[in-house]
Amino acid sequence: MTDVDDWVLDSPDVKMQIRFHCPTEGCVAIIEYEPLEGCGGTIACPRCATAIPMTITPSMREQNVPDRCAVCGGAEMFIRKDFPQRLGLAVVIVFGLASVYFFRSNILVSWAVLAAAVAIDLLVYLLIGKVTTCYACRAEFRHATLSPHHEGFDLATSEKY
Numbered sequence: 001m002t003d004v005d006d007w008v009l010d011s012p013d014v015k016m017q018i019r020f021h022c023p024t025e026g027c028v029a030i031i032e033y034e035p036l037e038g039c040g041g042t043i044a045c046p047r048c049a050t051a052i053p054m055t056i057t058p059s060m061r062e063q064n065v066p067d068r069c070a071v072c073g074g075a076e077m078f079i080r081k082d083f084p085q086r087l088g089l090a091v092v093i094v095f096g097l098a099s100v101y102f103f104r105s106n107i108l109v110s111w112a113v114l115a116a117a118v119a120i121d122l123l124v125y126l127l128i129g130k131v132t133t134c135y136a137c138r139a140e141f142r143h144a145t146l147s148p149h150h151e152g153f154d155l156a157t158s159e160k161y
């Protein structure tokens with residue numbers, strides 16, 4: 001999985017991908033589960049080899065809609081923009097350095113470079129997909145069809161967990 005794949009626009013053929021932290025205590029692995037068709041009832045953690053049970057509902061399998069969390073079974077989920085943070089940061093650093101470089105010689109170019117960085121981040125923000133996230137365990141469901149029952153992040157709901 002590359003950075004570019006993370007922000008490729010979703011197409012109808014793209015199937016859901018589930019990403020979550022290994023629930024085993026002390027294990028820091030991030031597990032990616034896809035595609036759903038070929039997966040059984042469990043997935044083995046690549047780091048600690050624990051078999052983690054996954055509950056893939058008919059809604060996920062047939063309509064590509066996450067209705068409850070496949071990892072912890074939690075029914076409360078929220079939808080957020082899938083902003084590629086490393087890309088955003090890279091743009092800020094590269095353009096920030098370029099801006100500093102031009103600052104002494106040509107302040108207009110310096111400002112233009114900064115404006116370009118903001119424009120690029122904004123464009124990426126507008127183009128990227130959305131990711132459904134589980135409140136309880138923070139498992140992320142990418143390339144999924146959004147459920148009408150899920151809304152944006154709600155702090156009050158989050159604090160229950």
Ligand SMILES: [Zn+2]
Binds near residue numbers: 022027050
């Ligand atoms: Zn693990």
Ligand SMILES: [Zn+2]
Binds near residue numbers: 071072134138
């Ligand atoms: Zn969960």
